[in-house]
Amino acid sequence: MLNSKLLKNKRFIFSILILGILCIFAIGAPFFAPFDYDAVSVGPNLSPPIKGFIMGTDVLGRDLYSRILYGARLSLAVGFCTAIFALVMGTVTGAIAGYYGGKWDKILMSIVDIFYILPMLLLAILFTLLFGRGFLGIFLAIGATTWVTQARLVRALVMQAREQPYVEAGRAIGLTHTKIIFKHILPNLMGPMIVSLTFQIPNNILTESFLSFVGLGLQPPYSSWGTLANEGFRGIQSYPHLMLFPGLALFITMLAFHFLGDALRDVLDPKSSLGSSIGS
Amino acid sequence: MIQFILKRLIQSLVTLTFLATATFFLLRLAPGGPFDEEKVWPAEIQANINAKYGLDKPLYKQFFSWANDAAHGDLRESFHYIGTPVSEIISDAVKPSLQLGALALLISLSLGLSLGVLSAWKRGTIWDFSSMFIAIAGITLPSYLIATLLVLLFSNYWNLLPPALWEDKASMVLPVITLSMRPLAIIARMTRTTLLEILHSDYIRTAYSKGLSDSTVLFKHALKNALIPVITLLGPIAASLITGSYVVETVFQIPGLGQYFITSVVNRDYPLVMGMTLMFGIILIICNLLVDLAYSWIDPRIKSEAKN
Numbered sequence: 277m278l279n280s281k282l283l284k285n286k287r288f289i290f291s292i293l294i295l296g297i298l299c300i301f302a303i304g305a306p307f308f309a310p311f312d313y314d315a316v317s318v319g320p321n322l323s324p325p326i327k328g329f330i331m332g333t334d335v336l337g338r339d340l341y342s343r344i345l346y347g348a349r350l351s352l353a354v355g356f357c358t359a360i361f362a363l364v365m366g367t368v369t370g371a372i373a374g375y376y377g378g379k380w381d382k383i384l385m386s387i388v389d390i391f392y393i394l395p396m397l398l399l400a401i402l403f404t405l406l407f408g409r410g411f412l413g414i415f416l417a418i419g420a421t422t423w424v425t426q427a428r429l430v431r432a433l434v435m436q437a438r439e440q441p442y443v444e445a446g447r448a449i450g451l452t453h454t455k456i457i458f459k460h461i462l463p464n465l466m467g468p469m470i471v472s473l474t475f476q477i478p479n480n481i482l483t484e485s486f487l488s489f490v491g492l493g494l495q496p497p498y499s500s501w502g503t504l505a506n507e508g509f510r511g512i513q514s515y516p517h518l519m520l521f522p523g524l525a526l527f528i529t530m531l532a533f534h535f536l537g538d539a540l541r542d543v544l545d546p547k548s549s550l551g552s553s554i555g556s
Numbered sequence: 557m558i559q560f561i562l563k564r565l566i567q568s569l570v571t572l573t574f575l576a577t578a579t580f581f582l583l584r585l586a587p588g589g590p591f592d593e594e595k596v597w598p599a600e601i602q603a604n605i606n607a608k609y610g611l612d613k614p615l616y617k618q619f620f621s622w623a624n625d626a627a628h629g630d631l632r633e634s635f636h637y638i639g640t641p642v643s644e645i646i647s648d649a650v651k652p653s654l655q656l657g658a659l660a661l662l663i664s665l666s667l668g669l670s671l672g673v674l675s676a677w678k679r680g681t682i683w684d685f686s687s688m689f690i691a692i693a694g695i696t697l698p699s700y701l702i703a704t705l706l707v708l709l710f711s712n713y714w715n716l717l718p719p720a721l722w723e724d725k726a727s728m729v730l731p732v733i734t735l736s737m738r739p740l741a742i743i744a745r746m747t748r749t750t751l752l753e754i755l756h757s758d759y760i761r762t763a764y765s766k767g768l769s770d771s772t773v774l775f776k777h778a779l780k781n782a783l784i785p786v787i788t789l790l791g792p793i794a795a796s797l798i799t800g801s802y803v804v805e806t807v808f809q810i811p812g813l814g815q816y817f818i819t820s821v822v823n824r825d826y827p828l829v830m831g832m833t834l835m836f837g838i839i840l841i842i843c844n845l846l847v848d849l850a851y852s853w854i855d856p857r858i859k860s861e862a863k864n
Binding site for chain 1: 571574575578579582583585586587588692695696697698699700701704707708712799802803806807817818821822829833836837840
């Protein structure tokens with residue numbers, strides 16, 4: 277029933293199509309890209325889009341289209357991995373705090389609160405300093421700042437679910453607490469959790485691109501969309517294509533995830549107060 | 557009410573203490589020091605510098621001595637801008653950020669509410685779709701792209717406004733537009749959703765059946781209740797706007813809090829980072845307190861809950 281509802285949703289189809297194409301291009305980057313992402317002088321320097329280089333070339337004569345394709349890998353990988361990390365961390369913390377309450381709730385939630393008030397930028401800079409500006413540093417930086425939101429959400433949901441009759445019934449037939457949490461409560465909360473995951477992914481992609489844009493994220497030779505936009509920004513007045521194409525790629529991705537989140541929420545989590553979509 | 561504020565103040569002090577402690581020790585975890593340079597100093601000079609700034613003492617002693625000073629209102633001098641007190645740097649940097657943030661907040665709140673109300677009221681019409689189109693663009697466009705597009709159009713092609721720097725009123729226009737886009741979009745969507753829900757509720761039908769006019773129902777009955785979720789959003793939005801957006805300040809070269817914060821962490825300017833962090837914490841706490849007070853003003857039922 278859920279599937280047929282989703283398949284009738286135009287926004288769902290639209291966003292899944294876009295994201296599907298994007299993923300295929302990202303995974304198959306070596307196959308689709310005409311050049312390697314760091315191959316220099318494959319064309320003229322700083323050329324606007326011309327035949328053979330549909331998005332133009334950068335200052336070292338690298339093909340921007342190829343760089344954007346490889347960049348999709350990085351940006352999407354950072355988005356997915358950090359969101360899943362946040363989901364797992366946040367769900368475990370939130371579920372324990374919400375289910376057991378009392379002392380556990382106090383301890384865990386004060387940890388969450390401290391992470392919540394620490395300036396995100398400070399944490400991000402610290403993690404990239406400690407672990408380098410490679411994938412691991414960025415992953416931990418974004419993961420550490422986003423899991424707390426997930427923890428708060430899950431805690432609130434579990435606290436509501438704890439009072440439901442099915443949990444009481446579970447306890448009455450002698451199920452262990454772990455079993456109640458993981459086999460009964462969490463599966464029931466799948467809807468809101470999937471929805472929040474779909475909104476978390478684009479947010480994290482955006483955060484990565486912000487960090488890379490202000491020069492604190494992934495560094496060359498990595499070519500995430502934020503890094504590309506940063507490189508393009510320096511020559512924005514003369515060579516706008518270097519910034520506009522990575523920006524456009526990011527915008528389309530964000531838009532697709534946004535519509536996907538909207539559609540999923542309408543179907544999976546209709547009572548959500550997160551705000552509903554257009555045309556509904 | 558006074559009891560509530562007092563309780564919140566004590567809570568805030570505890571939060572600030574945690575924040576300061578965590579930041580202090582996390583900062584020291586990071587490799588590198590404030591006086592590292594390309595050229596390696598002779599060991600005696602390095603030792604002298606460390607002794608002058610008290611960096612040779614054990615970490616916990618350094619923390620307590622800093623905390624003692626901070627509690628007495630002394631944030632010490634910056635390591636990087638030698639001889640300049642941290643409080644002076646912060647009070648200089650706060651001005652542009654505060655001006656931009658306050659303007660952006662005003663614009664995003666007024667425009668966001670209007671767009672939200674318009675699209676809920678004229679649901680399904682061209683008004684609805686164009687307002688929500690703006691809202692979606694504001695949420696999905698990265699702010700550096702908005703900033704760049706604005707600079708390209710208004711400064712490069714049309715030559716209407718300065719592309720960067722912090723000089724006169726004209727240089728505020730583009731940063732303020734960039735800053736307000738995202739909060740505007742979030743507020744517009746939230747207003748639309750809640751207002752649509754409320755317009756279908758029983759008490760609105762009753763109001764209509766009493767023969768009240770459209771505008772009375774909308775502005776006197778529906779809007780006030782629709783404001784509550786929007787106000788919840790305002791706390792974090794206001795805090796992030798006032799503490800300055802790093803991206804906007806980088807793109808437009810504005811000497812605000814955001815810029816100083818990045819450079820101070822990169823420079824390992826320990827006193828400045830600590831001062832900035834405290835400042836951010838205080839702003840966030842004040843914003844959340846104002847939001848809670850605004851709740852009880854709009855919905856008197858919440859007041860009693862806040863007291864308990």
